Amino acid sequence: ELKVEQNPLFLSMQEGKNYTIYCNYSTTSDRLYWYRQDPGKSLESLFVLLSNGAVKQEGRLMASLDTKARLSTLHITAAVHDLSATYFCAVDSFFNDMRFGAGTRLTVKP
């Protein structure tokens, strides 16, 4: 069974600081997704990572994928308040439907 573990679940950081969210998964995966969710809102797609070593960046967020370690990271650079949200990773493959991590609730403080 495909399982996805995300950590930390809660993250409080100061503006301007860097931090990394980790996403581990249990079986071979074809695709890894990162989403952002604002309170009461639907998911917003951030990144789709398709291959080992894939790295994608958008603004202050950078996502990477290591399929051998079954690990993806979402790195936050010089955090700003607008990045406060809950971030989810999700994984699927040919043999497994999409599964989500529990989410990381990020709070960026001034």
Next chain:
Amino acid sequence: GAVVSQHPSRVICKSGTSVKIECRSLDFQATTMFWYRQFPKKSLMLMATSNEGSKATYEQGVEKDKFLINHASLTLSTLTVTSAHPEDSSFYICSATADGGTFDTQYFGPGTRLTVL
């Protein structure tokens, strides 16, 4: 933690039939539920937002008459795919959020794999 269930987890049906998918919040009251669809090798697509006791808000391009959503109680939302066709075959996933407090995040159901023959 909060749990969201979906039923059935997998369903195979003949073309032209209707299929109902249930999404339940098991230990909290979900004021809002979201229905998503995942196309092969694609990210999730939001289909509609469902608020308890009111009509669902559908995203542009989603047929309201084909994908009927009912959110009759604070713990149950249903998605009915009417007159299903093979192109409706997909993975459907719901998520639920409660009203304020510590429940302003979403909790996802395990999804329903629909195959229309």
